[in-house]
Structures are given as structure tokens and as C-alpha cells.
Amino acid sequence: MSVSGETARLVRQRAADRCEYCLMHQSLQGATFHVEHVVPRAKDGPSTAENLAWSCPGCNLHKSDRTMVVDPQTGSGVPLFNPRNDIWQEHFSIRDFEIVGLTEIGRAAVVSLDFNHARRIQIRKAETLFGLFPP
Ligand SMILES: [Zn+2]
Numbered sequence: 001m002s003v004s005g006e007t008a009r010l011v012r013q014r015a016a017d018r019c020e021y022c023l024m025h026q027s028l029q030g031a032t033f034h035v036e037h038v039v040p041r042a043k044d045g046p047s048t049a050e051n052l053a054w055s056c057p058g059c060n061l062h063k064s065d066r067t068m069v070v071d072p073q074t075g076s077g078v079p080l081f082n083p084r085n086d087i088w089q090e091h092f093s094i095r096d097f098e099i100v101g102l103t104e105i106g107r108a109a110v111v112s113l114d115f116n117h118a119r120r121i122q123i124r125k126a127e128t129l130f131g132l133f134p135p
Contacts (some may be wrong), residue, residue, distance in 0.1 A: 003047050008035045015054035018135060020083035021063070022099065022115050024056045024123060025132040031057050038084050040065035053083045058120070062113045069112035071104040081109040094134050097124040 003011075012033070017026040019033060026033050036055035039045030042065045055063070068077045081091055091106035092099050099115040101107030110116065127133035 003035045003052065007047070007049055007052065010049055011035050011052045011054050014049075018054070019056035019059055020053040020088075021055055021059040021081065021109065021113055022120065023088070023135045024058075024120070025127060025135075026054075026056075027132065028123065028126060028130065029056065033057070034060045036060045036063070038082055039067060043067065050084060058117070059113045066112070069108040071108045072111045073107055074104060076104065078104045078108045080112065081105050097121045097133075 012026075012035075017033075018024065019026075034055050034057060036053045036059075037045045037047065038051050038053050041047070045051045063080065067080050069080045070076070071078050081088075086105065091101065091103045091109070093102055094100070098121065099110055101110040114120070124133045
């Protein structure tokens with residue numbers, strides 16, 4: 001089942017045009033962000049608003065169909081950050097232009113979704129010029 005245009009608009013508005021994983025804002029990006037299945041379709045995740053997130057292409061491609069990732073500090077498998085159930089500020093903080101994981105879920109997401117890639121740091125610096133960062 002694909003996502004209707006109306007559902008996609010709802011997901012985008014609910015996210016206020018920001019990636020729900022790395023918080024990048026859509027407005028400075030050439031590529032349109034994706035309506036992403038939190039629980040992937042391959043794992044029977046439904047195409048309803050309760051299972052959808054607004055995601056930048058980088059986070060969506062790194063996430064792929066994963067729901068479990070590895071905490072780099074402990075080496076343990078942990079659930080991937082779930083923007084529908086998890087509260088961003090409980091798992092991450094922003095230090096200068098980097099996103100820091102505060103919990104095992106946060107640390108694992110920072111690494112597995114490559115939140116602090118050099119290009120993303122540059123985008124955050126550009127976002128400050130437009131009042132878009134910090135979020
Ligand atoms: Zn993102």
C-alpha cells in the first residue's frame with residue numbers, strides 16, 4: 001500500500017519540514033525529503049500516519065529497512081530511534097554543530113544514520129545563516 005498525497009502532506013506538516021531523525025530542515029535541500037516507514041513495509045509496517053516519518057534522503061538511505069542497530073559504546077543491538085514513540089531530546093543533544101547521543105538508542109542512531117558526516121555539519125552551519133539551526 002502506497003502513501004496517499006494527503007497522508008504525505010500530514011506527515012510533512014507534522015514534522016514542520018524537518019527530518020524527524022537528524023532534524024535537518026527541508027528548505028535548503030535540493031532533494032525532496034521522503035515519507036519513510038518507521039517499521040518497514042518489508043516487516044509489515046503499515047502506510048498509516050502512525051508508522052510514517054518525514055526523513056531526509058541521507059537518514060532514509062542509511063536506515064534502509066533496519067529497526068535494530070548497534071550501540072557503539074557497548075556493542076549491543078538496540079532499537080533504532082523511533083520518531084513516533086521516542087522523544088528526540090531524551091536521546092540526543094546538540095553540541096556546536098554535532099548531534100550527540102545521550103542514550104544507547106541515541107548513540108546507535110548517531111553512528112548508524114551518520115548524523116555527523118562532514119557534509120551534514122556544513123549544512124548545519126549554512127542553516128544557522130537562515131535561522132534554521134539550532135532547531
Ligand atoms: Zn535526516
